[in-house]
Amino acid sequence: MELQKAFAEINLKALSHNLNVVSKRTRNSRILAVIKANAYGHGAVKVAEHLIRKGVSNLGVAYTNEAITLREAGITTPILVFFDRDNIDACLEYNLTPTVFDLETARKLSAGAYRINKQIPVHIKVDTGMGRIGFDIRKAFEAVTAISSMKNIKLEGLMSHFSEADLKDKEFVNLQLTIFRSLAEKLKHHKISFKYLHMANSAAVLTMPDAHLNMVRPGIMLYGYGGCNIDKLKPVMSLKSSIVFLKKVPAGTPISYNRTFVTKRKSTIATIPVGYADGYNRKLSNHGEVLINGIRVPVTGRVCMDTTMIDVTDVPGVNYKSEVVIMGRQGREQITADDIAEKTGTIPYEVLTSVGQRIKRIYR
Ligand SMILES: Cc1ncc(COP(=O)(O)O)c(C=O)c1O
Incomplete structure (x- = not known):
């Protein structure tokens, strides 16, 4: 299971x-x-x-x-x-x-x-x-x-x-x-x-x-990292998740702590079960992106301890079975630890070592 x-x-x-x-x-x-x-x-x-x-x-x-x-x-x-x-x-x-x-x-x-x-x-x-x-x-x-x-x-x-x-x-x-x-x-x-x-x-x-x-x-x-990627190193870790809650909301709906994001249009907002306790940095609030159906999807509002909200309004066919890629490749898009590090003012070392203990490692 x-x-x-x-x-x-x-x-x-x-x-x-x-x-x-x-x-x-x-x-x-x-x-x-x-x-x-x-x-x-x-x-x-x-x-x-x-x-x-x-x-x-x-x-x-x-x-x-x-x-x-x-x-x-x-x-x-x-x-x-x-x-x-x-x-x-x-x-x-x-x-x-x-x-x-x-x-x-x-x-x-x-x-x-x-x-x-x-x-x-x-x-x-x-x-x-x-x-x-x-x-x-x-x-x-x-x-x-x-x-x-x-x-x-x-x-x-x-x-x-x-x-x-x-x-x-x-x-x-x-x-x-x-x-x-x-x-x-x-x-x-x-x-x-x-x-x-x-x-x-x-x-x-x-x-x-x-x-x-x-x-x-x-x-x-x-x-898979090292700044000067001259030898085409390959990132070893991908972080994947799913949607735990999906809702349609009208324009003007506040999302997450302190209402730092308010929907500007009729929107579909998904909650993913990953938060800063899992190593998803709080600096990614209103700043991060994840991939669903090969599309970049923005983080909306504050990243919480266990959850993060994303705006999936523009993702056709999104549902509870949709795979959410937080770090890794999906379709033609890729989010690397370097990308996350740049957005959070750190280095890929910290992004990788911060991935929390609740996240199971699966070896392929
Ligand atoms: C003593 C020592 N040697 C080697 C390494 C490996 O460094 P890097 O991950 O930059 O290859 C480290 C990591 O910081 C280290 O502390």
Whole structure:
């Protein structure tokens, strides 16, 4: 029984296509697929399983609990945890690879691994200009040297993150890359080397071949976005719904909270069962569009928590069976996460990751 009032259709073929785009561009680098935040809203377990079937050998998540969910689903692939600290026992128990960005955590990891007679692989994060997480580049050499002497730690990766690889002007990111490379060189000179060196997010995969090093960390491009859509990436997620209420109203009828929309003519107004609690941003009030029968239909009045009203007066044959496409393609029309992001003053990342938990993900 189809209980869901709205659902996200996840197109696994599109996911494979986008992975192929990454592979073709990064032939000499290993791909670490970024599936944090529930695979950017697409469903981490299913996305991980599919990517692994297609040959991905490394995964990346933000937090330890995300990695545990994957392990508990039976995924044994190496998982790099980007932003956590102090979850030493969980890292060891679940065979996770922590990103290390402070000496205290490194010491605790080494001690924990020693207790169970293990060596724990880690990736060390250095801050080359992102200003978020990582050893200060001025102290990075000493820090890495100190960690390299910790017996139960295996230095597997050295990593950093670009702050603006999506911009045309590459001056700053090239500087970041140079700084990173010279640290890696200096460490190598002192006999400290890493299996993987990595910096490249999607934008760098697409536009900075020099930054691919021997591992890349694409996220958004796997899901079909990435600003510079030069490789014809395919959006993986579509959001679909139906009509829960349909009414004919005279001119002068106010619609939704605060009466910000009043019908100017005899109108047919539909209510769709998706609201801001499902990730349909309230900024789309009187501003958004959805697709019905291949026609663009405007949002009327304020988006509510669970529902949104749309003006379907100009859609011939609209009825309770009509499919409503909130994001995706219908006929010749398409609404992308980029389009929604532009209307709501954000980025496609936020549009995708905001899709609520009530929305069932269906994999095709
Ligand atoms: C550490 C790290 N690496 C890689 C990525 C992937 O970035 P993108 O989705 O832009 O490819 C992210 C995402 O923000 C990240 O935080």
